[in-house]
Amino acid sequence: MALSLNDIRSLFEQYGNLAYSGEPVTQLEHALQSGALAEEADADDDLVAAAFLHDVGHLLNLQGDTPTQRGIDDLHQYFALPFLRPVLPDAVLEPIRLHVDAKRCLCAIDDGYFGLLSPDSVRSLELQGGVFSKEEVAAFLQKPHAEDALRLRQWDDRAKEENRATPGLEHYLEIVERVMRNRAVD
Ligand SMILES: [Fe+2]
Numbered sequence: 096m097a098l099s100l101n102d103i104r105s106l107f108e109q110y111g112n113l114a115y116s117g118e119p120v121t122q123l124e125h126a127l128q129s130g131a132l133a134e135e136a137d138a139d140d141d142l143v144a145a146a147f148l149h150d151v152g153h154l155l156n157l158q159g160d161t162p163t164q165r166g167i168d169d170l171h172q173y174f175a176l177p178f179l180r181p182v183l184p185d186a187v188l189e190p191i192r193l194h195v196d197a198k199r200c201l202c203a204i205d206d207g208y209f210g211l212l213s214p215d216s217v218r219s220l221e222l223q224g225g226v227f228s229k230e231e232v233a234a235f236l237q238k239p240h241a242e243d244a245l246r247l248r249q250w251d252d253r254a255k256e257e258n259r260a261t262p263g264l265e266h267y268l269e270i271v272e273r274v275m276r277n278r279a280v281d
């Protein structure tokens with residue numbers, strides 16, 4: 096099964112108002128802010144689409160409020176991939192798949208990074224396997240799109256600001272549509 100553009104729109108329309116667990120933003124606000132930060136950093140369409148869609152797995156697999164407090168790792172980074180793979184390229188899928196491991200990597204390589212994480216991100220870090228070892232960092236950085244995943248992760252961490260102005264849902268759906276269309280002619 097593939098998610099169409101309309102399916103993605105419906106997911107955000109239906110569930111976008113849910114709180115992003117443990118953060119002062121909704122799921123939709125978090126997605127829009129992630130997309131906006133990617134655009135401000137001059138990311139290409141693929142990476143803006145990845146930033147906007149990186150947590151869509153939460154909307155496909157609702158776990159209620161703050162699952163980390165119940166010791167649950169929802170594995171949301173993987174959840175949407177089977178639905179997106181038929182319609183989007185690896186340049187979108189891989190940064191989404193790797194955005195949790197990117198946090199584990201940044202904690203290992205960037206001294207200031209851990210201190211920037213929200214309490215919920217710290218709680219989930221342990222459930223997700225904790226900070227990478229040196230070997231795990233090296234293996235991660237070898238992966239295609241690892242750099243994109245690290246960039247995405249840093250926008251992700253900042254996309255939790257109350258009442259930040261961003262472009263709207265349709266703007267990011269247009270970008271996703273453009274990426275889908277390019278993929279279709281490949
Ligand atoms: Fe996430």
Ligand SMILES: [Fe+2]
Nearest residue numbers: 125149150251
């Ligand atoms: Fe996120």
